[in-house]
Amino acid sequence: MPNRPLLPLRKRKVNKMAAEQKESVFKYFVRQITSLPRTPGNIATLVIFAFGALITIMRFTLGIDSVSNLDDNNPWGIWIGFDLMCGVALAAGGYTCSSACYLLGFKRYHSAVRPAITTAFLGYLFVVIALLYDVGQPWRLPYPLTVSFGTTSILFEVGLCVGIYLSVLFIEWSPVAMEWLMSIRQSEGENAVHPKVYKALVWLRPYLRRIRKIVLWMTIPLTVMGVILSTMHQSSLGSLFLIVPSKLHPLWYSAFLPVFFFVSSMAAGLSMVIFEGTLAHKALHNKMDETHLAEADGVVLGLGRACSVILAGYFMMKIMDIGMDHDWHWLFTGYGAWFCVELIGFVAVPCMLYAMGARERKTCYMRWAAALTVAGIIVNRFNVSMVAFNWQLPSVDRYFPSFLEVMLSVFIVTCIVTAYRFIAAKMPMLYELKEFKSHH
Amino acid sequence: MKRRAFLSLLTGSAAAAALPVKAKAAGGEFSGHPDNMAVLTDLTKCIGCRKCETACSKVNDLPAPVKGEDRSVFAEQRRTHADIYTVVNQYNADGKSVYRKMQCMHCQEPACATACFVKAFTKNPDGSVTYDPTLCVGCRYCMVSCPFNIPAYRYDSALNPVVRKCTMCHPRLQEGKLPGCVEACPTGALVFGKRSEILAIARKRIADNPGKYVDHIYGEHEMGGTAWLTISGVDFSKVGMREDLGTKAAAEYTTGVLGALPMVVGFWPIVLGGAYFMNKRKDEIAKEEQEAAVAAAVDQERQRGEAAAKKALDKAASDAKKAQDKAVEAAKKEAREALLAEQAAAAAAEKEGE
Structure with a gap:
């Protein structure tokens, strides 16, 4: 008698399984995407993706001309000035956080490393994807490393380092994905994993386990490589402009551009970790484990204090540079006023805010300072690559981005945010899985 | 292990x-191939007929200049483009009209060649700077780096956009012919020859005509020297030629960093x-x-x-x-x-x- 209610249930389950088996893997993934809730955020993402698709089609059928305001005098616009210059600088949290935690002994920042590495990996990945739109013949991007080596070019070094560092970041980040894939268990009903996919996952498990062990074993050398490569290409993004003393405004042109770019990237990376952590705390609080929540304030205060020191040093270096180049008189021009806005509003002010936050132990000061610093990095990179570049040209020959150009950058940022949301929702980024808990 | x-x-x-x-x-020490060729533009002899532009478009298979050789184009300042390798602009300097031809300066140690990460640019033994479109990735760093704003890009091409610029008629030089513009110039404002001899001619013209010329050969030392030299009766800055470029070749600005x-x-x-x-x-x-x-x-x-x-x-x-x-x-x-x-x-x- 007690078996009786089970019968129809089992029958239904069998039917369900049969239905699932009929569903193709492709349709399974389509169902996964189309069944996402229609929240305002998701709908906005969809609209921006539609723009992205449109721009992609136009770029590769009608040419760069059809979507951008780039011209012969202004070969680099926001795709370089924002997507590349800011993307790389804001992804600097990866090497700063991982080296603080693994090399400099700040073990309490451990919970900040995974989100930082994830952001860095996504940042660099989409820097490269944005470049596919900007360079004329993206299918030739491997040429500098395979066909013809232009070793006198700073861009050669940037390309080499960004290429290697993207691979390093992928390896550093891969345990997040591997732990997720290994932890997937079969469930029933709507959320059931497609049997074929599940079979593949089960087959993969032992291999992933082994690879993950190797990757964790390589943590220290990978972190050191991350610092070397980052020093080289973060600074080289500044060195790119060393070749144009006649085109870049004297207040921004300096023989120390590579130093400025490297030092400011450290502040940018740390501030981005704080800034992004603030947003994540609002939206993804439920995805954070106790360790992450317990360490969060300490991380913000510690990183913020570091930022305040870095920004103070950066401020001093910029002032000394004006002195060394005898650029004081330029400060009393329009460009000089804008330079002061950048240096005071986006360097000195956040520096003080960070210092106050450290003294009063108030994370809210730190969060505002982080937002200002992130904005400041964007202002600085825009100034060097666009605002102060070609400053001697008449205004008709100057550059202003087109609507679709801006939309492509918005699309790239949306891609990063979407990927981050996916990773935060599914993968052990803001928490540790019990079976993979690290012993440190 | x-x-x-x-x-x-x-x-x-x-x-x-x-x-x-x-x-x-060798950064900074290269001063050009021995016996490399050069062109002299004598601005005092240029009358703005723009026959050089027509000849240029003909020998390079480019579309003929818009408005032909009509003088109304002087109403605005033009620059080189993907389909225009050379342009003549009119300037009002010291109360008179001065015309200046603009094209690639064929630097002795070119910024574009230093900047290119696939070595698509070559400084040839004849002095010309040429470009290999089969290597170009399209990063446009050459255009960013050029102090003279010369290289242009085919932004309108979706699948094969390339950089375009004057070649000093490198293919014609190999056939023993003159550059198209030099051949077409009716007033002798353009002179072609060995760079050393061209410099001597320019110096002689300045010396022989006291007061007629500014005592400077533009391109002798600018950006490490160029293979296109200019002499003028008015200050170079008045005909849109920058006098603040310095004498260092572009490569010298980046060598130190790469070495570190x-x-x-x-x-x-x-x-x-x-x-x-x-x-x-x-x-x-x-x-x-x-x-x-x-x-x-x-x-x-x-x-x-x-x-x-x-x-x-x-x-x-x-x-x-x-x-x-x-x-x-x-x-x-x-x-x-x-x-x-x-x-x-x-x-x-x-x-x-x-």
Whole structure:
């Protein structure tokens, strides 16, 4: 008698399984995407993706001309000035956080490393994807490393380092994905994993386990490589402009551009970790484990204090540079006023805010300072690559981005945010899985 | 094995970073191929007929100039474009109209060639700077780096956009012909020849006509020298030629930084490796100290425990002894009493028996 209610249930389950088996893997993934809730955020993402698709089609059928305001005098616009210059600088949290935690002994920042590495990996990945739109013949991007080596070019070094560092970041980040894939268990009903996919996952498990062990074993050398490569290409993004003393405004042109770019990237990376952590705390609080929540304030205060020191040093270096180049008189021009806005509003002010936050132990000061610093990095990179570049040209020959150009950058940022949301929702980024808990 | 693999990785990247330095060892010392050719533009002889533009478009298979050779184009300043390798602009300098032809300056050590990360630009022995469209990725760093704003880009091409610029008619030079513009110039404003001879001609013209020319040959030293030289009757800045470019070749601005890179590769592992091992050692010491402290505490506790136990044992022993003594005492007493009682009883019996 007690078996009786089970019968129809089992029958239904069998039917369900049969239905699932009929569903193709492709349709399974389509169902996964189309069944996402229609929240305002998701709908906005969809609209921006539609723009992205449109721009992609136009770029590769009608040419760069059809979507951008780039011209012969202004070969680099926001795709370089924002997507590349800011993307790389804001992804600097990866090497700063991982080296603080693994090399400099700040073990309490451990919970900040995974989100930082994830952001860095996504940042660099989409820097490269944005470049596919900007360079004329993206299918030739491997040429500098395979066909013809232009070793006198700073861009050669940037390309080499960004290429290697993207691979390093992928390896550093891969345990997040591997732990997720290994932890997937079969469930029933709507959320059931497609049997074929599940079979593949089960087959993969032992291999992933082994690879993950190797990757964790390589943590220290990978972190050191991350610092070397980052020093080289973060600074080289500044060195790119060393070749144009006649085109870049004297207040921004300096023989120390590579130093400025490297030092400011450290502040940018740390501030981005704080800034992004603030947003994540609002939206993804439920995805954070106790360790992450317990360490969060300490991380913000510690990183913020570091930022305040870095920004103070950066401020001093910029002032000394004006002195060394005898650029004081330029400060009393329009460009000089804008330079002061950048240096005071986006360097000195956040520096003080960070210092106050450290003294009063108030994370809210730190969060505002982080937002200002992130904005400041964007202002600085825009100034060097666009605002102060070609400053001697008449205004008709100057550059202003087109609507679709801006939309492509918005699309790239949306891609990063979407990927981050996916990773935060599914993968052990803001928490540790019990079976993979690290012993440190 | 682990350490060796890591070190070989590092030396590998050090070698890769060292490459640019080797390639640039001659940076700043190259002053052009021997006997390279050059063109002289004498602005005092240019009448703005723009026959050079027409000839240029013809020999390079470019669309004919818009509005033909009509002078109305002078209403605005033009620059080179993907389909226009040379333009003549009109300037109002010192109250008179001066015309200036603009094209690639064919630098002796070109910024574009330094900047190109696939070596698509070549400085040929004849002095011309040419471009290989089959290598170009389309990063446009050459256009960014050019101090004269010359290279242009085919932004309208979706699948094969390339950089376009004057070649100094390199293909024609190889056939022994003159550059198209020089051949077409009706006034002798353009002169083609060996750079050394062209410089001599320019100097002679300036010397022979006191007051007619500004005493400067533009391109002799600008940006490390160019293969297109210009002499003028008015200040060069008045005909849109920048006088603040300096005499350093573009490569000299970047050599130093590229040379410092191998040091970065060597420097960081020392500092970071040091920090890592210092922290590791610190942790180990902390652990050792903690262990020692724990051991000491345990030891102390054990000693205290032992002492207490001993005390307890002693107490127990003395207690036992006391109890024993007491028992013995009691037994003795009892025995004595018993004896006394017995004696008393015996005495009583004796008395009764009597």
